Amino acid sequence: MRAVVFEDIGSVRVVDVPEPSLEDPHDAMVRVTVGAVCGSDLHAYHGTLPMDPGERLGHEAAGVVEQVGAAVSAFEPGDRVVIAFGNACGTCFFCRRGQSSLCASFRNHGFGAAAGGLDGMQAERVLVPNADANLLAVPDNVDDDRAVFAGDVLPTALYGVQLARVEPGDTVAVIGAGPVGYFVARLALLRGAGRVLALDLNPERLRLAAEAGALPVDVGASDPKQQVKEATDGRGADAAVEAVGSLAALQSAAQVVRRGGTVVGLGVPGDETLELPLRRTWNRAITYRFAGVCPVHGLWDDAMRAIAEGRLDPLNVVSHRMPLEDAPKAYELFDRREATKILLYP
Ligand SMILES: [Zn+2]
Ligand SMILES: [Zn+2]
Structure with a gap:
């Protein structure tokens, strides 16, 4: 499958990477319908959050569940979902207090091994561990372009x-x-x-x-x-x-x-x-x-509700929509501050 990877400071590429597959009964596989470029991605792009060449980028995406492990109970193939930018256990002291980003097993998507090593989401597919806690269902009246904002920005x-x-x-x-x-x-x-x-x-x-x-x-x-x-x-x-x-x-x-x-x-x-x-x-x-990293799991229900009820329209900030293959250009535009928010389509 195709995925955006870090190449060097100031350079990303879209390359073929091995198809991910379920590794644990709590995993889900999500086919990405829309991903996004975020200001935090620039920390990787500029080398302030160091990544190794070939590591996958992206931590904002919405899509469709393709496959679930036997222990996943809240989602099934075909469900429309947004993925949390960081992955937490959902049951520990911090997770129960709404501070999921302080969870001992908190791992980021898309910032390389140093940040937890989870798949980047600027890709065709994303493996999501502990899926019940780290996916959020998208209501029928919210499209994917809007839903993606409930995974981080909102x-x-x-x-x-x-x-x-x-x-x-x-x-x-x-x-x-x-x-x-x-x-x-x-x-x-x-x-x-x-x-x-x-x-x-x-x-x-x-x-x-x-x-x-x-x-x-x-x-x-x-x-x-x-x-x-x-x-x-x-x-x-x-x-x-x-x-x-x-x-x-x-x-x-x-x-x-x-x-x-x-x-x-x-x-x-x-x-x-x-x-x-x-x-x-x-x-x-x-x-x-x-602030620390945003405890997304305690806030994303409210964010999704605000979108679904029309109190907020995330599309107001979208300046560019581009194919995933144009990710290098998207990063350049974003780095030059010529884009407010860029959505990427695999
Ligand atoms: Zn972000
Ligand atoms: Zn936890």
């Missing part, structure tokens, strides 16, 4: 809004208005935020954020701190959600949040350490909440 955005403890009337700043930032803005407003400011450089992302109901702040054209101040009687935002994964974005979040406010580090950090102005942070009583 739960991650929901998680960010949860961590920001958004209360009705709050002002929320979102740093980075890519797909996750876009949905943080939408979900914060749905949760009753009085105002959301979306900080970004990219005109297309700012346009989308405005469409989502946020106040776009072009950080290239103006001083974001000043703009947020003006919108909050000089106080700053109640919460600031960093949805990029960079130190600069985290610093922006700290600059625009009010005294006593919450900074959420939602993006996967590209850096190992953070230097914190301790005294100032302490004096201002800022709460930092570092």
Whole structure:
């Protein structure tokens, strides 16, 4: 079958790989109908999450169950499903508390052996271990292109809004208005935020954020701190959600949040350490909440319901649809920030 693999820093290829087959009675085989390229994939592309040449990429996909092991009870061949970007046991202390990403057996799809070694999803088929816990049924009225967002992007955005403890009337700043930032803005407003400011450089992302109901702040054209101040009687935002994964974005979040406010580090950090102005942070009583990997299993039901009930339309952020074979071009576009979200079709 065909699959996207890491070749070298700045280079991916689509190659023939061996057909996967069930290895355990709890496994399911999913035929992918749509996969996606995600901001996190760029960490692999840039070498900040090191992968070996030939390792398979991709952790966002929806498709159809083709085969299930004897111990799988919740799914059968023919079921339409979305796959969790990371695989958890579903029964341990952390899984039962809705913190599946802290599960001792949590493994990522599509980031190579170092991250758990599970199949990449930018491929024709994906082997899903412990399928009962790691597949989510897709309702009839949700198409695959929308469903794929319930496997990572939407739960991650929901998680960010949860961590920001958004209360009705709050002002929320979102740093980075890519797909996750876009949905943080939408979900914060749905949760009753009085105002959301979306900080970004990219005109297309700012346009989308405005469409989502946020106040776009072009950080290239103006001083974001000043703009947020003006919108909050000089106080700053109640919460600031960093949805990029960079130190600069985290610093922006700290600059625009009010005294006593919450900074959420939602993006996967590209850096190992953070230097914190301790005294100032302490004096201002800022709460930092570092998200960790999103516990997708505790959030994806809500995400899917929001799509099914039409409260959110994930397709608003899709800028490109391409055949799987064009994955190298898709990564290039994405890396140059010329695409918001790319769907890939095997
Ligand atoms: Zn992703
Ligand atoms: Zn577990």
